[in-house]
Structure formats: structure tokens, C-alpha cells
Amino acid sequence: MKRARVAILSGVGELIPQNLALAEELGLPMASKFDAMDRHFDFYLHYDEKGLSLHSNLGQALGAVRVNFDNTALNRRSKDSLSNQNLIKAVGLKQKQKQKQKQKLSVLDAMTGLGSDAFLLACAGCRVTMLERNEIVFSLLRDGLLRGSKGLPETRAAVAEMMLLKGDFLEKNDELGNFDVLYIDPMFPIKRNTARSKKPMYLLQQLLGEAQEETDLLSLALSKARDRVVVKRAKRSPNYNNRKPDINFKGTSSRYDVYLVR
Numbered sequence: 509m510k511r512a513r514v515a516i517l518s519g520v521g522e523l524i525p526q527n528l529a530l531a532e533e534l535g536l537p538m539a540s541k542f543d544a545m546d547r548h549f550d551f552y553l554h555y556d557e558k559g560l561s562l563h564s565n566l567g568q569a570l571g572a573v574r575v576n577f578d579n580t581a582l583n584r585r586s587k588d589s590l591s592n593q594n595l596i597k598a599v600g601l602k603q604k605q606k607q608k609q610k611q612k613l614s615v616l617d618a619m620t621g622l623g624s625d626a627f628l629l630a631c632a633g634c635r636v637t638m639l640e641r642n643e644i645v646f647s648l649l650r651d652g653l654l655r656g657s658k659g660l661p662e663t664r665a666a667v668a669e670m671m672l673l674k675g676d677f678l679e680k681n682d683e684l685g686n687f688d689v690l691y692i693d694p695m696f697p698i699k700r701n702t703a704r705s706k707k708p709m710y711l712l713q714q715l716l717g718e719a720q721e722e723t724d725l726l727s728l729a730l731s732k733a734r735d736r737v738v739v740k741r742a743k744r745s746p747n748y749n750n751r752k753p754d755i756n757f758k759g760t761s762s763r764y765d766v767y768l769v770r
């Protein structure tokens with residue numbers, strides 16, 4: 509897949525310096541509105557009064573995403589019987605709570621993306637370290653966390669348990685220490701006529717392409733986890749590296765495979 513062409517839309521007024529600084533940080537060209545929306549670029553990034561957003565000019569992925577932890581859909585997902593959500597069951601939080609362990613479950617979300625899973629884990633009471641290797645996605649997350657830290661009280665409480673790091677899990681893992689749980693969510697194909705709630709993931713896929721890891725991330729993750737590794741898979745995809753999980757939790761479109769540390 510060829511590299512996506514991304515510009516920064518300069519905007520107007522007091523936001524120009526913020527957009528300029530981002531262009532410098534990411535080494536991306538600045539563009540006027542006319543140029544940014546032109547077919548020369550696949551995507552453009554832009555700070556406006558609502559924060560940073562990524563816009564797609566690609567026909568099949570038209571639209572924009574921003575990381576918004578105050579978002580009603582995310583908040584609903586985080587409130588709807590949290591302990592019954594497959595991700596929460598998969599990380600073993602219920603078990604830990606039954607054992608009445610006071611210390612928070614520490615989770616490394618090694619592939620954070622737009623951070624909705626990390627946010628859910630933090631809302632459920634985990635301490636989450638978030639790792640993201642793509643600089644554009646990292647910038648969106650950083651902005652989302654900043655706004656979240658000034659948002660609704662419950663959003664602020666969750667965001668306080670989320671720490672964001674930039675880097676590739678394959679390169680950073682030595683520096684990272686150990687965690688109770690490692691969570692891996694590689695990119696998997698998302699259908700074009702997918703539900704509206706999944707559109708941001710579709711746009712992300714257009715930006716990043718599908719995962720093509722050669723390295724055995726699962727073995728690496730197991731070497732860092734004290735308790736377990738959770739791998740998110742498309743519902744019908746084969747087991748990661750043909751390794752049978754100890755437990756799995758199936759949802760409508762995805763499943764969580766759990767590998768326990770022996």
C-alpha cells in the first residue's frame with residue numbers, strides 16, 4: 509500500500525501557529541483550504557476550536573475523526589454494564605475484583621489507535637499505558653487526552669489513569685517494564701458498508717493499511733505480561749500465529765482471545 513499523502517490545513521486566526529507547529533513536528537506540508545481538500549492529498553489534519561481532527565479526501569472513506577473522550581457513544585459504551593463488556597471480561601478485571609485486590613490492574617495497550625478501548629479499560633478501573641507508533645494517530649490521541657482532562661468529571665477521572673507513549677512496541681518493549689495485562693489490537697479489514705460507529709476505524713485503516721507484522725508479537729507480549737495477553741481478532745479470523753487461546757469472548761464482529769501466562 510502506498511503511503512498516504514497528508515497535509516496540515518493552516519486555518520485562520522489564532523489557530524494558525526498551532527497548525528504550523530504541528531506541521532513542523534510531523535514534517536508535513538501546510539496547505540490552504542483549497543489545496544488541502546484537493547485530490548493532491550489523501551488526508552488533512554487541522555486544529556480548530558474543537559481540537560485536532562483528521563479529514564479524509566478519499567471517496568470511500570470521506571469524513572473526519574477526532575479523539576473525543578467526552579463523546580456520548582464512548583461514554584454510553586463505558587457506562588453500559590461495564591463489567592459485562594467482552595474486553596473487560598477478557599482482561600480479567602472481574603476476577604481481580606472478586607479477589608478484592610486493591611491495586612489497579614495495569615494494562616499496556618500496545619496498539620492504541622484512537623483510544624476507545626483504552627478509555628473503556630480506564631473507565632472500568634484499570635491503569636492504562638497507551639502505546640502508538642503512528643505519529644498522526646499519536647497527535648490525535650494527545651489532543652483527545654488534553655481535552656478529556658478538562659472535560660466531564662467521569663472523563664477526567666478516566667483520563668487521569670491513561671498514560672500515552674509514542675513508539676513501536678517492537679522497539680520500545682525493553683524500556684517498558686511489565687504489566688498485568690498486554691492488549692494487542694492489530695488492524696483487521698473493515699467492510700465499507702460497516703456500521704457508523706466503526707467509521708473512524710475504517711478511516712484509520714485507509715491511513716495506515718492492514719497490519720503486516722512478521723514478528724511474533726504474541727510471544728513478545730507474553731514475555732512482558734504478569735497475568736495474560738488479550739488479542740482482538742475479527743470474529744472469523746484464524747488464531748493469531750495459529751496459537752490456540754486459553755479462553756475467548758465472542759462479540760458480533762470481533763472476539764477477544766486470551767492467553768494466560770503460565
Ligand SMILES: C[S@@+](CC[C@H](N)C(=O)[O-])C[C@H]1O[C@@H](n2cnc3c(N)ncnc32)[C@H](O)[C@@H]1O
Pocket residue numbers: 618619620621622623624625626639640641642645675676677678693694695696716719
Ligand atoms: C486497530 S488500531 C487499534 C484500535 C484501538 N483498540 C481503539 O480502540 O481505537 C491499531 C493501532 O495500532 C497501531 N500499531 C500497530 N502496530 C503497532 C506497534 N507494533 N507498536 C505500536 N503501535 C502499533 C496502529 O498505528 C494503529 O493505530
